[in-house]
Amino acid sequence: MDARLQAATPSHSAAPAAGSVAVVTRRLDSLPITRLHVAALAVCTLGLFTDIAEVALSNALAAIFLAPPHNMPRGSLSLLLASVFAGGAVGAPFFGILGDRFGRRRALQASLALMAAGSLAAAASQGLTALTLARTVSGFAIGGFPPLVATYLAEVTPARHRGATLLVCAGIGLLGGLAVLLLVQALAPGTPLGVEPWRWALILGGALAALGSILFAGLPESPRWLASVGRPVEADGACRRFERAAGRAPVVGAADLAPAPAIHGPTIHGPAGFRALFTGTRQTRQTALFVGLFTLAPLATIAFPLLSAVVMVEKGFRVDQSLAFAALSMLGPPLGTLLTALVIDRLERRACLTALAAAMAALGTAFAASGTFLTLVLVGIAFNTAAATYGSVLAVYATELLPTPLRASAMTCAWAGGRVAAALAPLILLPVLSAYGPHAMFAVITIVLGASAALLLAGPRGLSGRAVA
Numbered sequence: 377m378d379a380r381l382q383a384a385t386p387s388h389s390a391a392p393a394a395g396s397v398a399v400v401t402r403r404l405d406s407l408p409i410t411r412l413h414v415a416a417l418a419v420c421t422l423g424l425f426t427d428i429a430e431v432a433l434s435n436a437l438a439a440i441f442l443a444p445p446h447n448m449p450r451g452s453l454s455l456l457l458a459s460v461f462a463g464g465a466v467g468a469p470f471f472g473i474l475g476d477r478f479g480r481r482r483a484l485q486a487s488l489a490l491m492a493a494g495s496l497a498a499a500a501s502q503g504l505t506a507l508t509l510a511r512t513v514s515g516f517a518i519g520g521f522p523p524l525v526a527t528y529l530a531e532v533t534p535a536r537h538r539g540a541t542l543l544v545c546a547g548i549g550l551l552g553g554l555a556v557l558l559l560v561q562a563l564a565p566g567t568p569l570g571v572e573p574w575r576w577a578l579i580l581g582g583a584l585a586a587l588g589s590i591l592f593a594g595l596p597e598s599p600r601w602l603a604s605v606g607r608p609v610e611a612d613g614a615c616r617r618f619e620r621a622a623g624r625a626p627v628v629g630a631a632d633l634a635p636a637p638a639i640h641g642p643t644i645h646g647p648a649g650f651r652a653l654f655t656g657t658r659q660t661r662q663t664a665l666f667v668g669l670f671t672l673a674p675l676a677t678i679a680f681p682l683l684s685a686v687v688m689v690e691k692g693f694r695v696d697q698s699l700a701f702a703a704l705s706m707l708g709p710p711l712g713t714l715l716t717a718l719v720i721d722r723l724e725r726r727a728c729l730t731a732l733a734a735a736m737a738a739l740g741t742a743f744a745a746s747g748t749f750l751t752l753v754l755v756g757i758a759f760n761t762a763a764a765t766y767g768s769v770l771a772v773y774a775t776e777l778l779p780t781p782l783r784a785s786a787m788t789c790a791w792a793g794g795r796v797a798a799a800l801a802p803l804i805l806l807p808v809l810s811a812y813g814p815h816a817m818f819a820v821i822t823i824v825l826g827a828s829a830a831l832l833l834a835g836p837r838g839l840s841g842r843a844v845a
Contacts, residue, residue: 394615395608397780400599401843403615405535410621416532416595417541420525423488423588424549427521430495430514430581432553433574434460436560440574456508461799463515465792471520472788476781480528480598483784487524488589491517495582499575517585519795523771523787530775531598531783532618536841539720539772546768547713554706556581600844604780653786659779663786665835666774671793672831673770675824676736677763679801681705684743684756687814693749701753708757709764716765725773725838732766733829737822744814776839 394403407413434457441456475483494514501507526542533541556577563573571579596618602611619625653663688701720728739759746752771787778786809817 395599395603395610395612397600397603400603400611400615404532404599404618405843407534407618407622407624409534409537409541410618412596412618412621413533413537413541417529417545419588419591419595420484420529421545421548422584422591423484423521424525424545425552425555426488426491426581426584426588427518427552428549429552429556429577430491430518431460433556433560433577433581434511436557436577437574440560456504456511458799459508459512460515460518461795463512463517464519464795465799466519467516468519468523468788468792468795469785470516470788471524472785474520475524475527475784475788476601480524480531480601480784481592481595482597484521484524484528485589485592487517487521488585488592489517490514491521492582492585492589495578495585499578499582519792520788523791524784526771526775527784527787528598530772530844531600531780532596535839535843536721538776538844539723539725539769539840540717542772542775543713543717543720543765543768546764546771547710547717550710550713550764554710600780601783653782653789659782662777663789665831666778666786666790667793668831669770669774669828670790671797672824672828673767674794674798675801675804676740676821676828677767678798679805679821680740680756680759680763684759687743687809687817688752690809690814691747691752697749701749701756704753705756705760708761712761712765713768716769720769720772721841724840725769725776726832726835728769729766729773730829730832732762732769733825733832735762736766737825740818740821740825744818773838776842776844777836780844 394400437456471483471487474486491514494510494512494517498507498510498514501510525545529541529545530538559580560573560577563576567573568576596614597610599611599614599618602608602614654660684701684705688697693701736759739755739762743752743755743759746755774787774790775783805817805820808820
């Protein structure tokens with residue numbers, strides 16, 4: 377009996393040891409990119425593609441409902457367009473709590489399922505009120521998905537490939553905006569099967585979101601999250617799935633691994649939640665840093681694509697030229713983000729973000745001063761590329777520094793600040809443009825970028841290639 381008990385002891389103690397936070401970190405970061413990592417990236421990218429397409433569809437709805445036969449009043453249209461951002465500002469923190477309490481995968485599934493329901497309800501809506509409510513529901517789900525995707529991928533991807541993985545996801549996901557606009561344009565001359573083109577876009581978006589929610593069920597939960605919330609056996613099981621995908625024998629104990637690398641960031645004890653985001657001076661400063669950075673970013677990165685066509689009109693170009701400029705300037709962000717993915721894991725995050733902020737400030741000033749169509753297109757593409765890359769690298773920087781038990785809550789809280797700022801950006805900048813011209817508007821954007829750079833320089837260095845907190 378004693379011998380049997382002694383033989384059984386390692387098997388009972390192996391899983392908790394192999395599923396501890398430090399060991400899980402070493403196990404995941406020692407792996408190469410496996411087919412399971414690729415599958416996780418593919419499902420996350422499908423969801424992000426759908427998420428961004430849903431947001432971009434608002435641009436098509438604005439053009440459709442302002443024109444005959446709808447002739448929607450501008451006040452009603454503004455309410456419809458704002459519904460997505462308003463829903464996102466509320467939904468993001470909700471899904472952050474869900475992600476930290478019940479797991480990343482469940483929160484991502486719930487977000488996509490709700491997105492599908494909102495899209496299909498909008499496609500079937502009859503009347504402005506029903507459509508606005510359905511778009512609010514979609515926005516509620518849309519707000520939580522991007523920060524949760526960044527959280528999940530940062531936690532399951534080996535440290536040396538973390539930045540590239542997140543930027544590939546963002547780069548391909550950005551194509552969703554272009555795809556939905558091309559779809560509506562291609563279907564616009566008619567009503568296939570008696571259904572309006574914008575409704576087809578919503579139906580397809582709902583189907584893709586539902587598919588993504590189903591596919592997430594086949595992916596493992598984040599082992600880092602499982603270990604951080606005291607579920608070592610499940611964390612060990614999730615790690616084993618990645619190890620089997622790499623063709624490696626599963627770890628049976630902490631002694632099988634090299635000494636633990638330093639894990640940076642504050643140690644969090646107790647339950648996750650928004651109160652924990654402000655527990656202690658260090659965590660409070662970190663939360664404030666990322667809420668500030670994510671809130672300031674849209675006043676430059678989103679305001680430019682929203683208002684650049686208006687600036688073109690102010691400069692005397694025709695409406696068709698302004699629309700052509702808007703379409704051409706969308707080409708840069710996906711390509712630029714994907715190219716940056718090739719080098720991002722060799723770059724220091726904070727320095728990269730500061731350089732991108734400086735580049736945007738210079739390009740914005742050049743755009744305000746330019747007068748020829750070709751120059752404006754080239755500068756516009758460059759600015760939008762830098763802006764998209766800045767947003768993606770900021771997500772990498774934040775996910776690396778935020779502690780695992782609070783990562784989803786902190787990311788979505790910061791993201792909610794960004795949604796509010798995105799909704800307010802036109803209200804702040806359009807009056808400046810109308811009253812004082814493009815130079816004044818871009819001066820405000822430059823001040824915002826300067827404030828962002830100051831916050832970055834006051835913050836910690838990134839964790840390129842190192843274990844996350």
